[in-house]
Amino acid sequence: MDLRYTAEEEQFRTELRSWLADSIPARWRDPGFWSVLPDNEAFELRRDWERRKAEAGFAGIAWPTEFGGRGGTPGMKAIYDVEMALADAPMTVNPLGLTFLAPTVMAIGTEQQKREIIGPMLRNEVIWCQGFSEPGAGSDLAALRTSGRLEGDEFVVNGQKVWTTNALHGDKIFAMVRTEPGSQKHRGVSMLLIDMNQPGVEVRPLKQMSGASEFGEVFFTDARVSVEDNLGGLGNGWGTAMLLLSFERGASGIGQYTVFRRQYDDIVATARTFGRSDDPVVRQELAKRLVELECLRYHAMHVLTEVEQGHDLGSESSMTKLQWSEASQDLWETFDDLLGPEATLGHPRPGLDLESMQQEAMWSRSVTIWGGSSQVQRNIVAERVLGLPR
Amino acid sequence: MYFALTDEQRALGDSVREYLADRFDLTAVRGVFEDPRGDGHPRELWKAVGEQGWLAVCVPEDYDGLGLGVLDAQVVARAFGAGVVPGPWLTTVLAGEAVRLAGSDDQQARLLGPVATGDTVATVAVRGEGGRFDASGVRVRAAADGTLTGTASPVEYVGVADTVVVAATEPGGAIGLYLVDPHAAGVTVTGLDSYDGTTRLFAVGLEGVAGERLAGSSAEVLTALLDRGAVLTAADLVGVAREALTRTVSYDIDRVQFGKPVGSFQALKHHLADLHIGVTMAEHAVLYAAFALDSGSGDAPLAVSVAKSKAADVAREVTATMIQYHGGIGYTWEHEAHFFYKRAKREAYAYGSAVEHRDRIAALTIDG
Ligand SMILES: Cc1cc2nc3c(=O)[nH]c(=O)nc-3n(C[C@H](O)[C@H](O)[C@H](O)COP(=O)(O)OP(=O)(O)OC[C@H]3O[C@@H](n4cnc5c(N)ncnc54)[C@H](O)[C@@H]3O)c2cc1C
Numbered sequence A: 001m002d003l004r005y006t007a008e009e010e011q012f013r014t015e016l017r018s019w020l021a022d023s024i025p026a027r028w029r030d031p032g033f034w035s036v037l038p039d040n041e042a043f044e045l046r047r048d049w050e051r052r053k054a055e056a057g058f059a060g061i062a063w064p065t066e067f068g069g070r071g072g073t074p075g076m077k078a079i080y081d082v083e084m085a086l087a088d089a090p091m092t093v094n095p096l097g098l099t100f101l102a103p104t105v106m107a108i109g110t111e112q113q114k115r116e117i118i119g120p121m122l123r124n125e126v127i128w129c130q131g132f133s134e135p136g137a138g139s140d141l142a143a144l145r146t147s148g149r150l151e152g153d154e155f156v157v158n159g160q161k162v163w164t165t166n167a168l169h170g171d172k173i174f175a176m177v178r179t180e181p182g183s184q185k186h187r188g189v190s191m192l193l194i195d196m197n198q199p200g201v202e203v204r205p206l207k208q209m210s211g212a213s214e215f216g217e218v219f220f221t222d223a224r225v226s227v228e229d230n231l232g233g234l235g236n237g238w239g240t241a242m243l244l245l246s247f248e249r250g251a252s253g254i255g256q257y258t259v260f261r262r263q264y265d266d267i268v269a270t271a272r273t274f275g276r277s278d279d280p281v282v283r284q285e286l287a288k289r290l291v292e293l294e295c296l297r298y299h300a301m302h303v304l305t306e307v308e309q310g311h312d313l314g315s316e317s318s319m320t321k322l323q324w325s326e327a328s329q330d331l332w333e334t335f336d337d338l339l340g341p342e343a344t345l346g347h348p349r350p351g352l353d354l355e356s357m358q359q360e361a362m363w364s365r366s367v368t369i370w371g372g373s374s375q376v377q378r379n380i381v382a383e384r385v386l387g388l389p390r
Numbered sequence B: 001m002y003f004a005l006t007d008e009q010r011a012l013g014d015s016v017r018e019y020l021a022d023r024f025d026l027t028a029v030r031g032v033f034e035d036p037r038g039d040g041h042p043r044e045l046w047k048a049v050g051e052q053g054w055l056a057v058c059v060p061e062d063y064d065g066l067g068l069g070v071l072d073a074q075v076v077a078r079a080f081g082a083g084v085v086p087g088p089w090l091t092t093v094l095a096g097e098a099v100r101l102a103g104s105d106d107q108q109a110r111l112l113g114p115v116a117t118g119d120t121v122a123t124v125a126v127r128g129e130g131g132r133f134d135a136s137g138v139r140v141r142a143a144a145d146g147t148l149t150g151t152a153s154p155v156e157y158v159g160v161a162d163t164v165v166v167a168a169t170e171p172g173g174a175i176g177l178y179l180v181d182p183h184a185a186g187v188t189v190t191g192l193d194s195y196d197g198t199t200r201l202f203a204v205g206l207e208g209v210a211g212e213r214l215a216g217s218s219a220e221v222l223t224a225l226l227d228r229g230a231v232l233t234a235a236d237l238v239g240v241a242r243e244a245l246t247r248t249v250s251y252d253i254d255r256v257q258f259g260k261p262v263g264s265f266q267a268l269k270h271h272l273a274d275l276h277i278g279v280t281m282a283e284h285a286v287l288y289a290a291f292a293l294d295s296g297s298g299d300a301p302l303a304v305s306v307a308k309s310k311a312a313d314v315a316r317e318v319t320a321t322m323i324q325y326h327g328g329i330g331y332t333w334e335h336e337a338h339f340f341y342k343r344a345k346r347e348a349y350a351y352g353s354a355v356e357h358r359d360r361i362a363a364l365t366i367d368g
Helices: A007-023 A039-055 A074-086 A095-108 A111-122 A237-246 A253-273 A280-308 A316-342 A354-363 A374-385 B007-023 B026-033 B043-051 B070-082 B089-102 B105-117 B219-254 B266-295 B300-324 B327-331 B337-349 B354-367
Strands: A128-131 A147-151 A154-165 A172-178 A189-195 A201-206 A215-226 B122-125 B140-142 B147-156 B163-169 B175-180 B187-191 B201-210
Touching: A007 A039, A007 A074, A074 A253, A074 A280, A095 A111, A095 A128, A095 A172, A095 A237, A128 A154, A147 A172, A154 A172, A154 A189, A154 A201, A172 A215, A172 A237, A189 A215, A189 A237, A253 A280, A253 A316, A253 A354, A253 B354, A280 A316, A280 B266, A280 B300, A280 B354, A316 A354, A316 A374, A316 B266, A374 B266, B007 B043, B007 B070, B026 B337, B070 B089, B070 B219, B070 B266, B089 B105, B089 B122, B089 B163, B089 B219, B122 B147, B140 B163, B147 B163, B163 B201, B175 B219, B219 B266, B219 B300, B219 B337, B266 B300, B300 B327, B300 B337, B300 B354
Parallel strands: A128 A172, B122 B163
Antiparallel strands: A147 A154, A154 A215, A172 A189, A201 A215, B140 B147, B147 B201, B163 B175, B187 B201
16 A cells, blocks of 8 residues: 655646646635526636636646647546645536547547547537437437438438537537437447537527526437548447446546535534534434545545556446445435525525535435436446346 | 555465365354354464464564554454454454553563464453443553452453453553453453354453553553554454355345346345445455554544444445345354354444444544
C-alpha cells in the first residue's frame, strides 16, 4: 500500500488549484447564485468558463496530447476531479461528449473523426447529446426502433429519443439507429453522429421532478446524416455502444467522494442548526452514511490502482456505480430525516443553502436510474461477477 | 497510488489458506466445535502457526519477528476467518502488540521472542461485563502497590494462556496494562460456554493479584491495542463473510427448484449482488484501516471504526443469508452454516459493536 500521488501529480495539483482559485469568481459560490440565473445564462457562463479552462490546459487531463489532451496520468485525472469539487467549480456542460464520445472516438474513430470531433468538443464549440433511450427502449436498449433508411450516401432517420440530457443545448447527438430494416435486437444497429441543427430534428424540453429541464425529447422526421458519420462501422452500433458505456467507469469515485463528503459536512451543519446533532438516532444514521462514503473512497483508490496497473475493470464498474449512487441517495434520505416536518419547506435559513440541498436530494433520485439502473447493475454483478445463472 | 496487497502479502494469505484447506478443514473445525469441554486449542495447528511465522508478523526483527505490520497480520486474520479456525492466534498477537507498544526494552526482549514462536500462549483482558471497549469499560482496579482486583469478560482462551494482558484503572485515573499469570493466587477463571464453538471464552476474576506493569502503558496504548483488536477482528469477519457468501452462491447455482437453479431467481440474485458489494467494501475498509494504523495516519481512528462497523454489519447479514438461502439444510447442525453465523455473531460485538464504532464516527465527524 502506498497512497501517495507522485511528485509530478502533486505539482499538477498545485498548478490546477491556483488556476481554479484565480478563475472562479467568489460570487459564484454565494448560496443561490446558480439557481436564480435563467437556464440559458447559467449554461453560457459555464460553457465559457470551461472553454477558458481548456485553453489553460486543464481539460482532457489523461487524454493523449495529440488529441488536445494534457497527456496526464490517471492519478492526475483523480486529482482534477477532487480539486474541481473542492473549488466548487461549475459542472461540465459537455458531460456526454467528454465522458463517452471522446474516448470512444480516440479508440475506434476514423482519423477524420478524431480531428473533427475532439478539438471542437474540448473548446465547447459543439455540445453533444447521447441518443440511446427511446419510449420503448430504456434498460432494454436493444428494443430501439429509431430507423435509418439509406438514400444515396445519406441515412434518412425517423423515430424518437427520450430523456436526452442537454437536448435543448445540443448541437450533435450520437444516436443508436436501426440502419438495417427488419433487423432484430442488437443486430443491424449503427451509432450515427447526427447534426441536431437541421429541420428534421425537433427538440422538446421535459420538466424533471426537480423542476429543471436538463433533459428532453428528440424527434427525428426525415433527418439526414451522411453514411460516413457513423462511429465504429455500419451495423456495429451495439459493439460501439458497449465500448462507449465502458468509459463511464474509470476512477471517478475519488472526486465523487469529495463531493459527497462536502455534502455530508453540509448535512451535519444542518443537523446542528436544527438542534438535532446530539440526537443519538441521528448520530447513528449519519455515521452509517459516512461509513458508506468512506468505503467509496477506499474502493475508488483500489479502482485507480487497477487502472494504473492496466487491469480491465470489467463488471467491477457496476459495483462502483451501485456503491456511489445508493450511498448518495441514502445520505439525502438522512438529510430529510433531520429536517423532519421542515424537510419539504422552502424557507431559507441563514448560513445554509437549503434550497440547493433539496435540489441535490431530488437529483439523487435519478442517479439509480440513468447510466444503467440499480436493478440492471445488480443483474450484472450477480451474473458476471458471481456467476449466478440467468 | 497503490491500494492493494503486495505479492508477498498475497502469498502469505495463500499459504495460510492452503495450509488450512489441507490440514485444518471444516471437519477439523467441527471436531473442536462439538467438544465444548475441550480447550479449543488444537496443538498440531498451533505448532504450524508458530513454525510458519504467523505469530511473528508484528514482532520486530530484533526479537526474531518478521517486523511487518497490521496490514500483514490482517491477511492471516482473514484466512483464519474464512476457515472459521479456532485457537489463540489473535489473542497472542494482540498481547504481543501490547508488549511491543508499552513494554520496556527488557520486557520486550523477554516476552516477544516466545510470542513469535508460539512458545507463549497469551490473551488480553480489557473489558468487564456490560462495559464498552474503551477505558470506561475497564472493570479492574490497580491498587497503589500494583495488585489488581476486579473482573474481565469475555476473555478468549484464558484456559490455555501462559500470560494475560490485563487493563486496569490506576489510582489517579490512568490506565495501566499488566501481565498476569492466570495460575497465580487470587485469579479465578470461569468457562462461559459460548455457542460459538470456534473459540473458548472465560470470565476472569482478580482478587489482589500481583501483576507486572508494562512500563509505557497508558490510556493511549489501550486505545491503540483496542484499535488493533478491532481491525484484526474486522479482518476475521471479512474472511467469514466472503467464505459464507461464496458457499451460498455455489449452493444456489446447484440447487434446483421449480425446474431452475434457485440462484436464477432475481430476489436472491440482487440480494447476493448487494452482499458481494458489501463484503468487497468491508475488505477495502479493513485494508485501509490496517494501513492507517501501520502508517500512523491521522484518520486511523475513523478508519478503524468504519472497518469494524462495516465488517460487523455485513458479516452478520451474509451469515444469516447463508442460512436462509440454503433453506432447511442451512438450519441443521450437520451443515456448516452455523459455524459462520455464530462466529460472526461473537466477533460483531468484540472490540466494539457496530453501534459503538458508529458512536465514535459521529464524535469524530459531527463534534470534531
Ligand atoms: C436524469 C436522467 C438523464 C438521462 N439522460 C439520458 C441521456 O442523455 N441519453 C439517453 O439515452 N438516456 C438518458 N436517460 C435515460 C436512462 O438511460 C433510462 O431512463 C434508463 O436506461 C432506464 O430506462 P427506462 O427509463 O426505460 O426504465 P425501464 O427500463 O422501463 O425500467 C423500469 C424499472 O424496471 C427495472 N428493470 C428494467 N429491466 C430490468 C431487469 N432486466 N431486471 C430487473 N429490473 C429491471 C428498472 O431498474 C426500473 O426500475 C436519462 C435518465 C435520467 C433519469
